Amino acid sequence: MKELKLMKGNEALAEAVIRSGCDAYFGYPITPQSEVLEYLSAEANKRTGMIVLQAESEVASINMVYGAAGTGKLAMTSSSSPGISLMQEGISYIACAELPCLIVNVMRGGPGLGTIQPSQGDYFQAVKGGGHGDYKMIVLAPSTVQEMVDYVRLSFELAFKWKNPVMLLADGALGQMMEKVEFFEQQPRKTKVEPWATVGKPKDRERNIITSLHIQPDKMEEINLHLQKKYKAIEEEEIRFEAINCEDADIILTAFGLVARICQKAAQLAKEKGIKVGVFRPQTLFPFPYEALSKLSSSPKLKGILDVEMNAGQMVEDVRLAVNGKTRVEFHGRMGGVVPSPEEVLAKIEEKFVGELV
Amino acid sequence: MNEKTMLEESTLDAAANEEVICCPENVVYEKPDTLTDTPMHYCPGCGHGVAHKLIAEVIDELGIQSQTVGVAPVGCAVFAYNYLNIDMQEAAHGRASAVATGIKRVLPEKFVFSYQGDGDLAAIGTAETIHTCNRGENILIVFINNGIYGMTGGQMAPTTLPGMKSTTSPYGRDVETMGNPLKITDIVATLPGVYYATRCAVNTPNNVRKAKKAITKSFEYQKLNKGLCFVEIVSNCPSNWKMTPSQANKWLEENMLPYYPLGELKVPNDKEK
Ligand SMILES: Cc1ncc(C[n+]2csc(CCOP(=O)(O)OP(=O)(O)O)c2C)c(N)n1
Ligand code: SF4
Numbered sequence: 368m369k370e371l372k373l374m375k376g377n378e379a380l381a382e383a384v385i386r387s388g389c390d391a392y393f394g395y396p397i398t399p400q401s402e403v404l405e406y407l408s409a410e411a412n413k414r415t416g417m418i419v420l421q422a423e424s425e426v427a428s429i430n431m432v433y434g435a436a437g438t439g440k441l442a443m444t445s446s447s448s449p450g451i452s453l454m455q456e457g458i459s460y461i462a463c464a465e466l467p468c469l470i471v472n473v474m475r476g477g478p479g480l481g482t483i484q485p486s487q488g489d490y491f492q493a494v495k496g497g498g499h500g501d502y503k504m505i506v507l508a509p510s511t512v513q514e515m516v517d518y519v520r521l522s523f524e525l526a527f528k529w530k531n532p533v534m535l536l537a538d539g540a541l542g543q544m545m546e547k548v549e550f551f552e553q554q555p556r557k558t559k560v561e562p563w564a565t566v567g568k569p570k571d572r573e574r575n576i577i578t579s580l581h582i583q584p585d586k587m588e589e590i591n592l593h594l595q596k597k598y599k600a601i602e603e604e605e606i607r608f609e610a611i612n613c614e615d616a617d618i619i620l621t622a623f624g625l626v627a628r629i630c631q632k633a634a635q636l637a638k639e640k641g642i643k644v645g646v647f648r649p650q651t652l653f654p655f656p657y658e659a660l661s662k663l664s665s666s667p668k669l670k671g672i673l674d675v676e677m678n679a680g681q682m683v684e685d686v687r688l689a690v691n692g693k694t695r696v697e698f699h700g701r702m703g704g705v706v707p708s709p710e711e712v713l714a715k716i717e718e719k720f721v722g723e724l725v
Numbered sequence: 726m727n728e729k730t731m732l733e734e735s736t737l738d739a740a741a742n743e744e745v746i747c748c749p750e751n752v753v754y755e756k757p758d759t760l761t762d763t764p765m766h767y768c769p770g771c772g773h774g775v776a777h778k779l780i781a782e783v784i785d786e787l788g789i790q791s792q793t794v795g796v797a798p799v800g801c802a803v804f805a806y807n808y809l810n811i812d813m814q815e816a817a818h819g820r821a822s823a824v825a826t827g828i829k830r831v832l833p834e835k836f837v838f839s840y841q842g843d844g845d846l847a848a849i850g851t852a853e854t855i856h857t858c859n860r861g862e863n864i865l866i867v868f869i870n871n872g873i874y875g876m877t878g879g880q881m882a883p884t885t886l887p888g889m890k891s892t893t894s895p896y897g898r899d900v901e902t903m904g905n906p907l908k909i910t911d912i913v914a915t916l917p918g919v920y921y922a923t924r925c926a927v928n929t930p931n932n933v934r935k936a937k938k939a940i941t942k943s944f945e946y947q948k949l950n951k952g953l954c955f956v957e958i959v960s961n962c963p964s965n966w967k968m969t970p971s972q973a974n975k976w977l978e979e980n981m982l983p984y985y986p987l988g989e990l991k992v993p994n995d996k997e998k
Binding site (some may be wrong): 420430456578579 | 759790791793794796797803804806808810811812813814815816817820823824825826827828829830831832835852853856
């Protein structure tokens with residue numbers, strides 16, 4: 368029997384963390400995601416023995432994650448935009464040391480202290496680096512509370528499969544809104560000891576060293592080449608996206624996260640006006656579904672693409688790369704915590720593609 | 726007998742006696758198993774090498790090599806994991822105690838220690854250090870205080886003495902504008918989370934013996950789960966102090982130790998033990 372619950376996004380995510388068999392959470396409060404730490408503090412340890420620790424800062428949190436992840440355990444943190452900025456040093460180290468972990472970013476409006484209202488202003492930071500050096504995180508973008516839940520488990524799986532940090536990138540509204548969710552069964556805590564983990568060296572193996580330091584340039588380049596090869600493989604195997612009514616659309620809306628749902632509503636409104644609008648939603652932001660979008664953009668019927676985001680135009684750069692001039696790409700963005708409405712998106716479609724639509 | 730034949734004779738004698746002399750009963754010192762054969766990169770006379778050796782000896786003597794995880798710093802000891810034959814993680818500058826916290830929390834039965842210089846622990850990592858101590862994590866922090874940033878070429882550290890020259894205090898540390906040296910061990914000793922705090926040195930054989938004792942005690946205390954052990958080792962940096970090793974050790978004795986007096990700053994209450 369399906370067990371459906373009405374739950375706030377952040378709490379549903381925290382519940383999924385416990386059910387994933389997570390070993391340790393280290394975090395620091397910041398709106399709009401403090402419920403993750405609060406929920407885990409109340410629930411996690413008594414249910415599974417999971418470690419939940421409120422650190423003194425985001426800098427400390429991510430480094431605690433590094434330590435725990437190095438022992439081969441399921442370790443994670445969560446934060447929101449300014450806190451994630453503080454974690455960038457640690458994320459770069461974790462990526463280079465090839466440790467699996469989950470980092471949840473429930474984004475708020477910036478730059479600076481900004482606003483606690485929802486935003487998608489951290490796309491670049493999540494997808495294009497953020498910290499120093501050439502590294503990538505796998506970035507998953509849920510658009511429902513259900514996906515907040517499902518992506519937690521998926522994140523841990525991907526993190527261990529690729530020995531790489533995974534970021535679950537949601538906006539503040541997804542963290543705060545309540546929706547119906549179905550949970551997966553409680554998973555047992557992992558008992559397998561990873562061969563690379565620093566858990567104490569038995570007599571019969573070499574010591575395990577977790578480091579991101581490779582002082583010789585040729586060695587460092589070798590590490591970089593290895594990482595790039597891994598990212599290439601991730602691009603081949605882990606692309607996830609959703610394309611709704613895109614095949615014979617007049618206009619395609621591209622959007623991620625919550626905004627993709629607003630775009631679906633806008634597409635319905637457009638249908639009533641006789642305009643065929645499809646919605647293309649990347650579920651993985653790295654790896655980005657370039658090829659799928661490229662194919663769709665060569666449809667002869669297509670008048671163009673409108674990319675909608677809660678930022679000044681960040682994912683639209685990847686949309687343009689995918690489209691590569693095959694069709695017109697327009698952008699509509701809201702910032703500072705303002706959420707675009709479906710009517711507003713429809714009006715933008717009509718405005719940008721005036722005269723070309725029936 | 727001339728010198729040459731004396732030498733030859735003694736070599737012959739030595740060869741004849743080899744079997745007798747080289748026997749287990751006569752072994753006075755062996756390289757600890759926890760110390761690898763890798764030649765260390767430290768400058769001649771530097772205290773880091775001695776401190777590493779002490780940690781390796783203690784781990785050997787306590788038989789905890791398979792149960793110990795160490796955290797290396799950013800600083801001259803960044804390669805500590807090349808010399809210690811145990812599982813180790815290398816941390817970002819200053820973050821070693823947070824990394825050690827992460828390890829210890831998920832592996833509470835294991836022995837966890839961090840090894841950090843003064844720039845690492847007392848400058849960029851002050852927050853992590855204070856809070857790790859305050860939470861009373863059951864780990865050992867080995868704090869090497871050489872009064873300077875060694876690795877980056879001799880800049881001023883929080884522990885640089887008043888008037889002491891460095892590349893960023895070329896006229897000597899002016900406490901009016903650069904602040905006073907930070908006595909970190911004194912600070913952490915006041916925190917209830919710290920179970921044992923002591924200041925040692927490795928400049929003389931006697932001090933080396935005391936430092937080893939402090940490290941041994943700390944690992945033994947870790948089994949009790951009573952809080953953090955903090956071992957400061959006042960050390961030298963002959964290269965950046967621009968001295969020979971023996972001058973550096975003398976300078977340490979005359980200048981560092983009056984400011985950073987040796988001795989236990991916090992000892993476990995006997996009843997608690
Ligand atoms: C974030 C960051 N800032 C600065 C540095 C450069 N850095 C490397 S070692 C070091 C100083 C280390 O000094 P200390 O901890 O006293 O160790 P020592 O070299 O004296 O043993 C600095 C500033 C760095 N690696 N990372
Ligand atoms: S620079 Fe100083 S601290 Fe570093 S190895 Fe040389 S003597 Fe030791």
